[in-house]
Structure formats: C-alpha cells, structure tokens
Amino acid sequence: MSNENENGRRPFFDRWFPERQLYLRSHGEVRGYVLTPGRQVTAACVAVLVAGWCLIASGGFVFDMVMRHRADSDVVRARAASERINADLQARLETAVVRMSATNGSLDEMAQMVERRHAALTGVVSMFHGIDGAEAALKPATGLNPHSASPIQRIMAIRLDQERLIARADAFAQTRAERLRLAFRLAGLNPAAYSVRGMSLGGPLVEARDPKALAAILDVDESFAVRIRHAADHLNEMRNLADVAEGVPFDRPTQSRTTSGFGVRFDPFNGRPALHQGQDFAAPLNTPIYATAPGTVSFTGVRSGYGNTIEIDHGHGFKTRFAHLNSMAVQSGQQIALGQRIGAMGNTGRSTGVHLHYEVWVDGRPQNPARFLRAGDQLVQQN
Known part of the structure; x- marks a missing residue:
C-alpha cells in the first residue's frame, strides 16, 4: 500500500518539480549542478513567504493611508x-x-x-x-x-x-x-x-x-x-x-537611526524567517535611552535573548520594553517621567552589534512601534 501511495505522489513532483541539471562553463571548465525536487520545493516555499509578506506590508500601508485620509x-x-x-x-x-x-x-x-x-x-x-x-x-x-x-x-x-x-x-x-x-x-x-x-x-x-x-x-x-x-x-x-x-508611548526612546522594523524577518543568527516583535535602533555604545511615556518600572534585569532589559508599565494596558542595554539607570518599582534617561545602549543578550531593541505592548500583545512614533511626530507637528 505504501508503494502505491508513493507511486501516486511521484507524478505530481515529477510534473512540477522534476530533477534539473544546471551546467556552467567558466575558463574552459564545465561544472554541473543538480537541482533536486526537495531544493526546488524549498525555494518555492521561500518565494511564497516573501510574496505573502510583501502583500501584508502593502496592505498595512494602504490601511494607514485610508485612516489618515478619513481623519483629515x-x-x-x-x-x-x-x-x-x-x-x-x-x-x-x-x-x-x-x-x-x-x-x-x-x-x-x-x-x-x-x-x-x-x-x-x-x-x-x-x-x-x-x-x-x-x-x-x-x-x-x-x-x-x-x-x-x-x-x-x-x-x-x-x-x-x-x-x-x-x-x-x-x-x-x-x-x-x-x-x-x-x-x-x-x-x-x-x-x-x-x-x-x-x-x-x-x-x-x-x-x-x-x-x-x-x-x-x-x-x-x-x-x-x-x-x-x-x-x-x-x-x-x-x-x-x-x-x-499622556501614558501612551508616543515619544522616541532615542534619536538614532532605525536598522530593523517590526514584523517577519530573517533571523541574523540562523537565517530563518522569524517574527521580530520590536524596532531596532543603532548608535555608538552607551548612547542614552529615554522613557517614551511616564510610568512605573515593572522589571529590570536579564531576560533570555534580550540581555539587560528594562520594562515600564504606563497604565491603560500600555507597556514598553528596552533590551540589549549596556547599563540600567532605574530600578524596579521606580516612577518614571516622560523623557527620563533610563539606561544606555549596548550589545548584551542575543545581539549582533550595539543597538536598542524597543517593544510596545498593548493589553499583552506586541504592537508595531513605528505606528506610535509616527503618531507622536504628528502630535508634535500639530502643536
């Protein structure tokens, strides 16, 4: 029975992903490469994931434009x-x-x-x-x-x-x-x-x-x-x-440039697609990091993968996380004001270089920090 099932699947793969040979000639030498059905399936899956992510990102951009037009x-x-x-x-x-x-x-x-x-x-x-x-x-x-x-x-x-x-x-x-x-x-x-x-x-x-x-x-x-x-x-x-x-994290944690945004990306360590739940900012070591809204420090210490981490509870379900810090200037339970310096940028935890990993959470769910930063810039322009 298993042989019959296997024989039934072969025509499908032979039709869509037949074994292909690729020959490259360079300096008089000819080299041959075999593209197996497994490699072709993997490449097709990656292409589908990339196309899907592009559609999702485009849809989010169009949604933002529609909401902004409606507000205007x-x-x-x-x-x-x-x-x-x-x-x-x-x-x-x-x-x-x-x-x-x-x-x-x-x-x-x-x-x-x-x-x-x-x-x-x-x-x-x-x-x-x-x-x-x-x-x-x-x-x-x-x-x-x-x-x-x-x-x-x-x-x-x-x-x-x-x-x-x-x-x-x-x-x-x-x-x-x-x-x-x-x-x-x-x-x-x-x-x-x-x-x-x-x-x-x-x-x-x-x-x-x-x-x-x-x-x-x-x-x-x-x-x-x-x-x-x-x-x-x-x-x-x-x-x-x-x-x-007043308690929404509309402010910027640093004026440094953004190096990686929120969403699916290829993990810098294993090269596999993974969800990036925050936004990364790159700058020199010990660049000051500031609170993006007033609140209470709910955690200071080391978290797996995040390194030195500070978490602030702003009330109304809003919470921010600052990771990979080189040093921390606040303690758990401390009241924090908007724009107060809370730490310095570093390279601790699962990090490939000096940067800040910044997250915004609403009611226990990670949100795109870029939305909050854009909203904060809009408020500054209108005042």
Missing part, C-alpha cells in the same frame, strides 16, 4: 461646521436688534440676560484653564468705547462677543479632540475605546443633560445652554483622550 476629512467637516456657526451668530445678532427696535425692549432685562450669560460662560472658560493655547484662543474681544457707543450698542457688542467666545471654545475643544483621535488611529488604536463619555466636569453640567433643565439651572436662554452643553461635551472628550495620551 473629519477635521475638514469640523472646520466647515464652525464656519457655519460663526455665520449664524451675525444673523442672531441682527434678529435681536430688530426685536429690540420693534418692541423698545427693556435695557435692564437685556443687561440681566447678558450678565447671566456671562456667568455661565465664565464657568465654561474656567474649565479650559491649564490647556495649552486655550488662553489665547478664548481671549475676549476689546469692548466698545463707552463714551461713543450707546448702551444698546455696548450690550449687543458684549452679547455678540459671548456668542463668538462660546463658538471658539466649542471649536477649540473639538479640534484638539480630533487631533488626539487622529494620533490614536495612526498608532493603530481605537480612540472610542479610550474616550469615556459621561464623566463629570463639575457643577450643573454633570446632572443636566436636557437643554431645558440646563437652561433653568444656569438661568440662561435654552439656545445658549445647548451651545454650552456641546462645548462641555467636546472638552470632556478632549480631556479624556489627553489623559490617556
């Missing part, structure tokens, strides 16, 4: 919405002036309404305290000259500035949130998983989700309460993403 489209739509809001402001102002002229509205009532709006707006603006760029973006406009403008003109100018200010606050928070979402997408992360909605910002904005209820609590008109609610929601999302982003 979202930013354009957000800017268009902001422009429509600004155009609506002038229309509201003109409508209010017409109503005042037609009804000889009370200055006292208008002044009280402006004061109530101002108090509510002050609460919103105060929530932007400490955010880079917020103070300049939300700076009130210069008021009218009280000696040359009538009381109605001054009140309406203040009201218009309040409308513009709440619009700028909403646009500022929405734009910053979109930039952070783009960075998360570039890193291969789902921003919705890290944007926790419904978290409290303090005061009446916590309880009142209904515009009428919020308007009653803040003692302002409902339309203004709706705009305050939108600005608070966008600010809440921006802060949630920003808090998580």
Whole structure:
C-alpha cells in the first residue's frame, strides 16, 4: 500500500518539480549542478513567504493611508461646521436688534440676560484653564468705547462677543479632540475605546443633560445652554483622550537611526524567517535611552535573548520594553517621567552589534512601534 501511495505522489513532483541539471562553463571548465525536487520545493516555499509578506506590508500601508485620509476629512467637516456657526451668530445678532427696535425692549432685562450669560460662560472658560493655547484662543474681544457707543450698542457688542467666545471654545475643544483621535488611529488604536463619555466636569453640567433643565439651572436662554452643553461635551472628550495620551508611548526612546522594523524577518543568527516583535535602533555604545511615556518600572534585569532589559508599565494596558542595554539607570518599582534617561545602549543578550531593541505592548500583545512614533511626530507637528 505504501508503494502505491508513493507511486501516486511521484507524478505530481515529477510534473512540477522534476530533477534539473544546471551546467556552467567558466575558463574552459564545465561544472554541473543538480537541482533536486526537495531544493526546488524549498525555494518555492521561500518565494511564497516573501510574496505573502510583501502583500501584508502593502496592505498595512494602504490601511494607514485610508485612516489618515478619513481623519483629515473629519477635521475638514469640523472646520466647515464652525464656519457655519460663526455665520449664524451675525444673523442672531441682527434678529435681536430688530426685536429690540420693534418692541423698545427693556435695557435692564437685556443687561440681566447678558450678565447671566456671562456667568455661565465664565464657568465654561474656567474649565479650559491649564490647556495649552486655550488662553489665547478664548481671549475676549476689546469692548466698545463707552463714551461713543450707546448702551444698546455696548450690550449687543458684549452679547455678540459671548456668542463668538462660546463658538471658539466649542471649536477649540473639538479640534484638539480630533487631533488626539487622529494620533490614536495612526498608532493603530481605537480612540472610542479610550474616550469615556459621561464623566463629570463639575457643577450643573454633570446632572443636566436636557437643554431645558440646563437652561433653568444656569438661568440662561435654552439656545445658549445647548451651545454650552456641546462645548462641555467636546472638552470632556478632549480631556479624556489627553489623559490617556499622556501614558501612551508616543515619544522616541532615542534619536538614532532605525536598522530593523517590526514584523517577519530573517533571523541574523540562523537565517530563518522569524517574527521580530520590536524596532531596532543603532548608535555608538552607551548612547542614552529615554522613557517614551511616564510610568512605573515593572522589571529590570536579564531576560533570555534580550540581555539587560528594562520594562515600564504606563497604565491603560500600555507597556514598553528596552533590551540589549549596556547599563540600567532605574530600578524596579521606580516612577518614571516622560523623557527620563533610563539606561544606555549596548550589545548584551542575543545581539549582533550595539543597538536598542524597543517593544510596545498593548493589553499583552506586541504592537508595531513605528505606528506610535509616527503618531507622536504628528502630535508634535500639530502643536
């Protein structure tokens, strides 16, 4: 029976991988080489693996381009919405002036309404305290000259500035949130998983989700309460993403050149295809290595194949690993700040030369560090 099976397989190999002879003539001498079916099968397998890896790499590149284009489209739509809001402001102002002229509205009532709006707006603006760029973006406009403008003109100018200010606050928070979402997408992360909605910002904005209820609590008109609610929601999302982003390893461990990336490559020791779970940086011996995000050192010591290794836990499931170090400047359990020097580049462990092997892990799975570095570069360019 075994002979029959063997005879049945032979025609297949004879048809696709017959034994071939290769003759090379050099300096009058002829040398012959035999390409056995086994060698041909091995060469075919290697070709298939290389082609498959090229397809996977190309697919990943196309996916990154599609996600980046989608994020840019979202930013354009957000800017268009902001422009429509600004155009609506002038229309509201003109409508209010017409109503005042037609009804000889009370200055006292208008002044009280402006004061109530101002108090509510002050609460919103105060929530932007400490955010880079917020103070300049939300700076009130210069008021009218009280000696040359009538009381109605001054009140309406203040009201218009309040409308513009709440619009700028909403646009500022929405734009910053979109930039952070783009960075998360570039890193291969789902921003919705890290944007926790419904978290409290303090005061009446916590309880009142209904515009009428919020308007009653803040003692302002409902339309203004709706705009305050939108600005608070966008600010809440921006802060949630920003808090998580502070612990995401977006920074670079070293400014050295990259020598090997993440993915399948040929092992430098045995020449066989193997998964490379990090990114390599080459530089002279003892080049400083820096933490890519704040966190807690979870391991320092020697790991098999990695040599001298430092691992940092950044929270939210993010973890980084620095291997082949020549020296380590931190200890297990130590709190680490962003950009803090943690060690020096070396050649320990299973290494062919002085370099840093850098890994990024999310929820126990290795990720491509190049994605996080690209996302970090994008955030730096936008700030």
